Amino acid sequence: MKVVRRTFVVVAAFLLLLATPVGVASATAPNPPPQVIPSLTNWSGGQGTVTLSTRTRILVQPRAVRVHQDALEFARELEERTGHRPRVVRGLAAARPGDLVLEVDPQRHDLGGEGYDLHIDDVVHVTGATPTGVFYGTRTILQVLATTDALPRGRTIDVPTYPERGVGVCACYIHVSMAWFERLMRDMAYLKLNQLWIEAKVKSDRYPGTVFWGYYTKDEVRRLSALARKYHITLVPEINSPGHIDPYLENYPELQLVDRYGNRQPSRLDITKPEAFDFLTGLIDEALEVWDTPYWHMGADEYMLGSAYEDYPHILEYAREKFGPDATPQDAFVDFINRVNAHVKSKGKTLRIWNDGLAGENTIPLDPDIVVEHWDGRSHILRPSQLLEAGHRVMNSSYALYLVRGGFQTDTRQLYETDWTPLRFENETLTARHPDLTGAKITMWPDNGRGHTENEVEVQAFMPLRHLALTTWGGPKPTDSYDEFVALAEAIGHAPGWENIDRQPLPAGTYAFVDVTPKGARDVPPGGDRLAPLAAEPGAAAGFVAGSSATWDLLPTSDGYYRLRSTGTDVCLTIEEGRRYLNVPLEAGAPFTLIECSTAASQKTQRWQLVPGPGGAVRLVNAVSQLPVTRGEADVAVQMPPDERTPALFTAVPLD
Structure with missing residues (x-):
């Protein structure tokens, strides 16, 4: 499998060279921008190249602890790319030709929190206002070295358009392996993707009735959090509620919603019961003991999937008792979300939800500081522009970006060829970038958990991840055709270290x-x-x-x-x-x-x-x-x- 990919890399690189104009004045023409994913937002080409050698060192500031940690890993990755492992040195003054200098300059406000200044000359300088910016500059160097032995002289000040460039994995019900998550995060970092939503059950000590397989131990969640920190990724954990909560309610029937016919709904929490709220917030509190995150996602999607509020008249009675005679059942739903929001804010977290429960039929407002992830474009659902006008930050999590095991697969070719951007939602295309449009993410769902294996999902996600990285970072399309984009992606390949695990250690x-x-x-x-x-x-x-x-x-x-x-x-x-x-x-x-x-x-x-x-x-x-x-x-x-x-x-x- 590796031999086939390497052959493809050579062929793809050759095709890219053929596409580069060659003229008599090529020796003095400025270098074209290196082809990386995501593409650079700007580039000023120099002349000639710089080759890293056995004498190359990586220089970092003496007290830049995080940059030093990243530099040690960068040195190992460069060894995989070049055959040489540079020595990491504290101190910037003694840089010599062929060295790499990694520097944090908090005064570079033009770079924001994640942008970087990459200046390739006799000495290669990577400058960021934060360690994350420096880290992303090193990812660009690694991608360039995937297809060539030398770095082209030139300079880029490369800053992302959108602050959230995300991937979602529903490890709900099923267990996704820790090794798979590490490979995903390694590749995400290589592509400058910075947010990972995970719906996963933490094995609970407080609520033993919720424990059945599919869970993650608290030590595993701590490991996921440590991996996210290593790869400069923000985690967004979720317990889906008040719908799709059957992984937790199976042994708590007294908290299940009951319809007008007396039938219990094991996938729905009864939002009218104080003890149901206490149960959910107790689960959240226990989970937040081990997730390292600024966010909490409560789902809030498809609460009335397959039925309607009319089947649960006591929700309307509850809403009118609490909010007056004009209240609607959706007021009870919105109120439940607002109360969860207040709870997670008291823990220093920001709440996120899916959009499909917001039909505008509520008389009390949804708290505007809740981030809404928009995936459902049905006509009765609030449009992204309406959510933005109400003061919400909004993320494009369109159904078009979904990957479903045994089901729907995003059509990356169609998205690339029609110039998809995060402005294009399921039911509306914004005419201009809104400051509260945070970005976009692809989401992987296990609707048929045995429909594809983990390894198959990795293959399916290869091009969607690269397309999302391109569109959320915001650089120009690197190729005219999708086939050329695939060739470029294959040439750049996965992050160093991604293929080091031998998945078939014994011969047939x-x-x-x-x-x-x-x-x-x-x-x-x-x-x-x-x-x-x-x-x-x-x-x-x-x-x-x-x-x-x-x-x-x-x-x-x-x-x-x-x-x-x-x-x-x-x-x-x-x-x-x-x-x-x-x-x-x-x-x-x-x-x-x-x-x-x-x-x-x-x-x-x-x-x-x-x-x-x-x-x-x-x-x-x-x-x-x-x-x-x-x-x-x-x-x-x-x-x-x-x-x-x-x-x-x-x-x-x-x-x-």
């Missing part, structure tokens, strides 16, 4: 998977042979069978996983048992079984990750449920959250 072949989990491992049932191989029979649960000679054919898949076929049969290890959410079997303790092998999209649960462990051993993790094989009762192989029971550790013994 036949193996015995022998359990070598250490004795005394946490919560593993006692008894059984610790060296028992993993074995199974068609129609029965897989297990750890002492003395078994069972073997497995390890079959690599095109998206970077494996299928495990029981040798001599046509059945493969899978997880199909237990309760499902978004079509994904997520029940803890469900057994792994064998079914007929298939490469069909509906059988993504047959795909496995081999996660390296100590001593060359591996763990088997299902690619869809993201749960590992674990030894259960009676030595049955089951899936269990790794923080609740130690995953089985296997030695893969090759047999051919």
